[in-house]
Amino acid sequence: xxxxxxxxxxxxxxxxxxxxxxxxxxxxxxxxxxxxxxxxxxxxxxxxxxxxxxxxxxxxxxxxxxxxxxxxxxxxxxxxxxxxxxxxxxxxxxxxxxxxxxxxxxxxxxxxxxxxxxxxxxxxxxxxxxxxxxxxxxxxxxxxxxxxxxxxxxxxxxxxxxxxxxxxxxxxxxxxxxxxxxxxxxxxxxxxxxxxxxxxxxxxxxxxxxxxxxxxxxxxxxxxxxxxxxxxxxxxxxxxxxxxxxxxxxxxxxxxxxxxxxxxxxxxxxxxxxxxxxxxxxxxxxxxxxxxxxxxxxxxxxxxxxxxxxxxxxxxx
Ligand code: CP
Numbered sequence: 001x002x003x004x005x006x007x008x009x010x011x012x013x014x015x016x017x018x019x020x021x022x023x024x025x026x027x028x029x030x031x032x033x034x035x036x037x038x039x040x041x042x043x044x045x046x047x048x049x050x051x052x053x054x055x056x057x058x059x060x061x062x063x064x065x066x067x068x069x070x071x072x073x074x075x076x077x078x079x080x081x082x083x084x085x086x087x088x089x090x091x092x093x094x095x096x097x098x099x100x101x102x103x104x105x106x107x108x109x110x111x112x113x114x115x116x117x118x119x120x121x122x123x124x125x126x127x128x129x130x131x132x133x134x135x136x137x138x139x140x141x142x143x144x145x146x147x148x149x150x151x152x153x154x155x156x157x158x159x160x161x162x163x164x165x166x167x168x169x170x171x172x173x174x175x176x177x178x179x180x181x182x183x184x185x186x187x188x189x190x191x192x193x194x195x196x197x198x199x200x201x202x203x204x205x206x207x208x209x210x211x212x213x214x215x216x217x218x219x220x221x222x223x224x225x226x227x228x229x230x231x232x233x234x235x236x237x238x239x240x241x242x243x244x245x246x247x248x249x250x251x252x253x254x255x256x257x258x259x260x261x262x263x264x265x266x267x268x269x270x271x272x273x274x275x276x277x278x279x280x281x282x283x284x285x286x287x288x289x290x291x292x293x294x295x296x297x298x299x300x301x302x303x304x305x306x307x308x309x310x311x312x313x314x315x316x317x
Contacts, residue, residue: 001312003131005124005140006148007190010309013155014196020156020301020308027060027307033314034063040104041067041141044111044126049275049299050141050149054108057306061314066104079126093129101134106313113144113181115239115247121145121181122210137313139306142183145210150274151187152305155195157298158232161270166196167231168267172223173203174282175252176237184274185238186213193217202226206250209241223256230266232294233258235273235282258283263292270294 001009010016023029039058043051051067058065068074077096078089085092100107111126121144130138140148158169169192171185185201186209192199193215201214202223208214220226227233235258240248257280263269271283271293279285288295 001137001309001316003138004148004309004313005127005138005143006146006187007151007194009148010152013191013194016152016308017156017159020152020304021159023307023311024304027304030311031060031062033311034058034061037062037106037314037317038064038066038104039106039108039310040100041065041108042070042100042110042130043068043141044070044109045142047110047141049302050110053299053302054139054141054149054306056303057310060303060307061310063310068100079129093126094133097130097133098135101136104136105317106137106139106310107134108139108141109143110141111143113183113247115179115181118243118246137317139309139313144181145183146187146190147183147274148187148190149302149305149309150184151191152308153298153301154188154234154272154274155191156301156304157272157294158195158197160297161294162231164231166198168198168200168229169232169234170226170230170269171199171201171234171236172226172256172258173207174235174237174256174258175254176249176278176281177252179239179247179249180237182209182238182241185209185236188234188236189213189215189217200226200230204251204253204256206240206242206245207238209238223262224265227262227265227269230269233263233266233269233271235271235277237282254281257281258287260284260286260290263287263290268292272298275299
């Protein structure tokens, strides 16, 4: 594996999940693999889970790890080529990236959608520049349109907790006060479409995701109907994808909040969310605190998903 930006980079998904579950039994088994190798983690945006779990994964594999917060202490970066740099941006990303690449063996990057241009975001301009100019393998720690480390951890969690083969997994939109990217639902859909699950997406009209990720999955606009007989309920907010509303909030309808009444419609489903979560917007206190809530095991599995990806890259350095 040279880069990790989407589900296809993992190859056969069953094999990848099996590898993850095996690694989880002894996460220090490959301590020698990363000896004298350096993982650089570059953050353009905030993080709790991704930062800690990816760093821990690198350390489990014996790597040295470095973290750079672009917006806290680094020079402000220009990302557009051809710009006359007479503003507040001191360094161009086209110099910064190869310099970063010269100090490490693997670069992991977090760079959210900016919502200034759908083309800029959906071309994955930032992470693709890292892939093109760093000279090093690149891992997405959430890019503009995807969060594959999260979706891989979600799939590992579903595999661990499922009570029947081919479980029903429902991705439901839920309200949020701010406009959020589509990265998490895009990747979740990408992974679920490859997994052995019955996958349903539910959201209010206007929140349709990019068909590149939905890939013909069932979309049900009636949330109650979608939740019927669900084994897993994956809640997430996202802003509109379709033009002319790209990046906009179209609804804050609290009837979409995942509550115990909503969960009662399911097959005693597990509740999932990638975190951080706005309580009583996305999910009520009682649901997230219930024994059916998997938000902590999911977050814990971020270490494992990152470790599989880093291990596979190290094996091919
Ligand atoms: N789920 C997730 O990526 O969390 P952080 O934004 O805290 O890294």
